[in-house]
Ligand SMILES: Nc1nc2c(ncn2[C@@H]2O[C@H](COP(=O)(O)OP(=O)(O)OP(=O)(O)O)[C@@H](O)[C@H]2O)c(=O)[nH]1
Ligand SMILES: [K+]
């Protein structure tokens with residue numbers, strides 16, 4: 001292997017109890033030969049004295065780990081130094097490593113890039129790893145681990161394997177028409193294509209759970225001015241995020257807070273109060289706020305509408321239409337202002353209504369309970385979870401489906417094979433494997449032709 005040996009601080013920068021420096025490449029062993037008081041056994045932590053390779057000054061007394069390739073994260077020889085996490089220790093070690101010939105600091109993502117290049121991880125597993133590092137909630141962590149463990153990649157590889165087999169049969173029919181192959185093979189292949197299409201479609205039809213879990217589930221608070229939307233946001237966030245005032249039209253910009261509901265990442269946003277105002281109003285800013293609020297609500301996963309109990313008939317038809325066209329909950333706020341518990345306007349009777357007061361806290365737990373239940377029911381990682389976590393996966397699968405659809409429209413095996421080849425390539429894009437050689441392997445294995 002001729003690549004340069006790279007090194008980097010793998011733990012967060014700054015003062016800490018322990019700092020880990022990772023070194024990967026063909027010359028990694030130099031660290032243990034030129035800078036260490038001893039050479040550890042593979043994979044067994046050893047306490048060593050670490051020296052500067054030139055002036056032999058002692059840098060630290062640290063733990064060293066030696067992972068000879070290919071049994072390492074990158075697939076190359078890897079050394080890990082678990083140093084005392086002071087800045088001077090880390091800086092001194094980094095400087096010392098740079099003095100070794102053929103060593104240079106790693107670029108962002110370079111260790112993982114090498115792992116990918118050495119077939120230690122495929123693309124979906126790389127993505128899973130990056131999601132795991134970024135995971136903020138339990139459900140995100142679980143999804144990331146499943147992807148990192150190759151759940152999506154196994155699924156896609158399985159589909160790809162089926163496709164390659166169909167293709168091999170077709171290729172054989174085209175290339176070796178004299179060979180004794182079963183009759184009606186094309187119909188068989190077509191039936192298999194149909195089955196594969198069904199399976200892929202089933203996985204695509206998952207309401208974007210994976211992506212939503214990765215990016216956060218969006219809940220938009222909407223409703224007329226002064227209903228208490230910003231007050232509710234502050235209660236949910238447990239801090240004063242948004243300005244609350246008795247002036248109608250206080251909120252203009254969209255304000256977002258991140259919550260963890262039952263382990264799921266949720267982004268709740270406060271929006272401008274919706275009301276009908278003249279196009280030529282003097283307050284163009286409020287108009288723009290309303291425009292943004294509507295757009296935002298339309299793209300949210302869930303709308304949470306807030307109305308003032310004494311003014312709960314105050315909504316324009318457009319707001320109602322908005323609520324009916326998305327998943328939504330209704331909160332009737334300021335119930336501290338009246339003892340009459342029966343007030344629910346007829347027009348809201350179709351919705352799931354909770355009476356709350358952001359002032360006294362009444363009903364807030366009940367509302368949170370409903371939100372939690374909704375999130376779990378709609379985002380829950382059921383056994384049939386597709387594991388599609390990115391638009392990139394979705395587009396590739398859609399392209400694959402389109403190619404499969406086209407392959408069924410022709411009776412010419414050559415054209416059908418071309419579409420199957422394309423479909424295979426789209427699946428390969430998901431995992432990063434686009435090898436066609438394996439095709440021939442299958443032909444030879446299944447038919448023993450030419451042997
Ligand atoms: N009595 C009572 N007053 C409330 C309650 N919630 C909010 N308010 C008051 O209602 C007024 C409007 O509250 P906001 O939270 O600013 O309302 P908003 O819906 O964000 O208003 P805009 O941003 O202007 O659309 C403020 O004076 C709040 O103090 C409540 O539960 N009870
Ligand atoms: K207000």
Ligand SMILES: [Mg+2]
Pocket residue numbers: 229230231242243250251270271273
């Ligand atoms: Mg507001």
